Amino acid sequence: MSLSALVLFALYLSAAAEGQNALNDIIFSGDFEFIDLTHPFDNETVYWPNTRNFVFTRKTEELGQGGSSWYAANEFAAGEHGGTHIDAPYHFYREGLHVGELPLDKLIVPLIIVDVSGLVNDDPNFVLQKHHLDYMLNAGNRCVLIFKFGWSKYFHDKKKYLGVTESDELNFPGLGEEIATWITTAYKNVVGVGVDVASVDPGCSKDFPVHKVLSSSGLYNIENVNLSMDVPSYGCTALVLPMKIRQGTGAPLRFVAICPKKLN
Numbered sequence: 001m002s003l004s005a006l007v008l009f010a011l012y013l014s015a016a017a018e019g020q021n022a023l024n025d026i027i028f029s030g031d032f033e034f035i036d037l038t039h040p041f042d043n044e045t046v047y048w049p050n051t052r053n054f055v056f057t058r059k060t061e062e063l064g065q066g067g068s069s070w071y072a073a074n075e076f077a078a079g080e081h082g083g084t085h086i087d088a089p090y091h092f093y094r095e096g097l098h099v100g101e102l103p104l105d106k107l108i109v110p111l112i113i114v115d116v117s118g119l120v121n122d123d124p125n126f127v128l129q130k131h132h133l134d135y136m137l138n139a140g141n142r143c144v145l146i147f148k149f150g151w152s153k154y155f156h157d158k159k160k161y162l163g164v165t166e167s168d169e170l171n172f173p174g175l176g177e178e179i180a181t182w183i184t185t186a187y188k189n190v191v192g193v194g195v196d197v198a199s200v201d202p203g204c205s206k207d208f209p210v211h212k213v214l215s216s217s218g219l220y221n222i223e224n225v226n227l228s229m230d231v232p233s234y235g236c237t238a239l240v241l242p243m244k245i246r247q248g249t250g251a252p253l254r255f256v257a258i259c260p261k262k263l264n
């Protein structure tokens, strides 16, 4: 390597280091917190009916001679659509992207939470319509929009959470088709829509219009978001990181928010 090339390389390294430190200095300044919006996966995790539940199997736990070593490994199997998970557009739109094709610039985006739990008031028949939200959000940067129905508190009780009726119908709140159409036409900056219930369509839906409208516009859904803790409505960054199942219609998701700490 020539001297000038060495100098250039050194300059490149120092510039890269400065850039890196600038971002890390912000994220790790102590002014931000990381909030996990994911329900844990275990044998109790809520899955969509007729989907293979999460099955966790202990396979090996071995303590070496005299306790000198340890080895453990397990297996799991599951359907795509259970627990905190993503729906890829392909789930309801044949030309849509699979999970493994979703680009990172749609998965690491500003997070907006629309808290409608006061309107829902624990009513499993509630369907959110446009007239409930005359303010929603400004069309601006790319973002993922999460609607909070106040349902995470029931996640531990599968029957209550899904609202399973005597005839095995489901009954929990959701979005109306009108809202989905509004988002996809008026808010082109929204790349994904999430809910703290088992589906973006209400539990009683049979034809899933919200899924269809959102997926045919290229949006992904996040279902079973864990909103059992306080999360700021604005100002957080969402990390929407599903298992990268190449041909997946959906996948388990680790959903995290990086949020400014609340000023006391």
Ligand SMILES: [Zn+2]
Pocket (backbone or CB within 6 Å): 080, 081, 082, 085, 086, 087, 223, 250
């Ligand atoms: Zn799903």
